[in-house]
Amino acid sequence: MFRVFINSFTQYKGLPREVYILAIQRFVNSVGGFVHAFLLMFLTKRIGLEKDAAGLYMTFSAFAGIPGTIISGFLVDRYSRKTILLASRAASAMILFSCGFLGNSMMITYLIIASSFLWSFSAPASSAMVADLTTPENRKQSFSLLYLGMNLGLAFGFMLAGFLFENYTSWLFWGDGLTSMLSLLLVVFFIKDTRPSREQIEAINNSKREGEKEEKSNIFVALIRRPFLVAFVIINSILGFVYFQHGFVMPLHLEELFINQGTKLFGSVMTANTIIVILFTPILMHLTKNIKPIINVGIAAITYIIGFGMLTFSTTLWPFYVTVFIWTSGEIIATVNTGVYISNHSPVNHRGRFNSMIGFIQHAGRASSPALMGMFLVGKPSATGWVLTAAVAIIALVLLAILFIKEQQYKHKANRSLAFKEEDVA
Structure with a gap:
């Protein structure tokens, strides 16, 4: 097992230099990612909000990022991706830093929403930069390494955050802001802007990277032409x-x-989550590298059904530590394969806009999560939430199966049509 673990790291050899820099940058930034990790506990235990109200504020914070993401997508395809990323994250970090001086004021909730809005401008820029720096041949390994760097930072961050929340709450905000600014220095000094030149676009147009070839139409037509990606x-x-x-x-x-x-125990579970990510990301990526992304995401859905569903009946601590391995495995597989699938199907001249529109769709599910679950849990034990969670995961799994079948039928039909055309030419 140890030899398999060591050998699995060889897949990260030979990646672009900038990918290694971005992995370090994400590590540093994640070490201080305190605020959003403990936002729910801050809203309920420090400010005193009820579960449904806290969920609503978390939803506002998440939805605040949607306008910024959409606007940024159009900017990223026209201007410097690097400049947009730096300006967005620096402004967001300064707002979080200022929250450390406000104690348990309700004003913090509004500033966090503002910070989320500003940070969202960086998301399409970051995703587009990674797509620019990678190819279909090294994309899965690159996404995996970036994900690994982020979670290695979170492993340290969660341990610190649980302690800071109970003893030095202001440092949740100061630490988050400072590490964010520090991580940006790596981008400033070691990464050039990656927006593709005309020559690079033509090179992709003349390659076999069908999903990434230049799209002359607008973003909406380009998305309509990719129904499987949208689904x-x-x-x-x-x-x-x-x-x-x-x-x-x-x-x-x-x-x-x-x-x-609850706060300390949640921190310990999330530390276990990040340790599992660190130890098993290389292994799981090695084992699933030849499996289609859509099948891998289906496997992830199964782990969510089992891992979260089992918690419905938990009345002791040990099931939380057992199931964390199950659903974390799904997290690893889903995160990496989703990013690869999207990058492989995004036109080179629409990367910013595609990532913004796709981010908007994904954001809708994530942003609605706290509010919907908060309303569902009113007057119910929290464990009831796992029943709904497992049920929704089952629905997603069925939809993935249908999508996979339809996609395979389409490809089979397209291949047959191509074969008939070649016979006619002959």
Whole structure:
């Protein structure tokens, strides 16, 4: 097993230099990613909001990112991706830093919403930069390494955040802001802007990268021409609703079971989550590298059904640590394969806009998650949320199966048509 683990890291050899820099940048940024990790606990335990109200504010924070994401997508395809990323994240970091001086003021909730809006401008820029720097041949390994770097940082961040929340709450905000600014220095000094030149676009047009070739039409026509991609993203947003319950239902469930210990226990579960990601991302990527992305995402849905569904009956702590391995495996597989699938089907001249529109669709599922679950849980035990979570995951799995069958039928029909044309020419 140890040899398999070591050998699995060889897949990260020979990647573009900038990918390694971005992996380090994400590590540094994630070490200080305190605020959103403990936002629910801050709203309920420090400010005193009820579960449904806290869920509503978290939803506002998530939805605040939608306008910025859409606007940024159009800007990223026309101007410097690097400049947009730096300006967005620096402004967001400064707002979070200022929250550290406000104690337990309700004003913090509004500033976090503003910070989310500003940060969202960087999302299409970041995704487009990764697509620019990679090819279909090294994309899965690159996404995997970036994901690994982020979670390695989170492993340290969660351990610190649980301690800071209970003892030095202001440092949740100061630490988040400072590490964000520090991570941006790596981008400033070591990464050039990646927006493709005319020559690079022509090179892709003349290659076999069919899904990435230049699209002359507008963003809406380009998306309509890719119905399988749109369907995949919608289903993925449903899975986003499922996955994000680990950050909403789980801390509430733990707090109900273990009064006044929920925050620390949730931090320890999430530390286990990130350790599993660090240890098993290379192995799982190696084992699933030859499996189609849509099938891999289906496997992830199954792990969510089992992992989250089992928590319905949990009244002790050990099931949380057992099931974290199950649903974290799904998280690893889904995150990497989703990013690869989208990049492989995004036109080179629409990368910013595609990532913004796709991000909007995905955001809808994630952003609605806290509010919908908060309303569902009113007057109910938190454990009831796992029943709904598993049911939604089952629906997503069925939809993925239908999509896979339809996609295979379409490809088979297209291949037959091509074969007939070649016979006619002959």
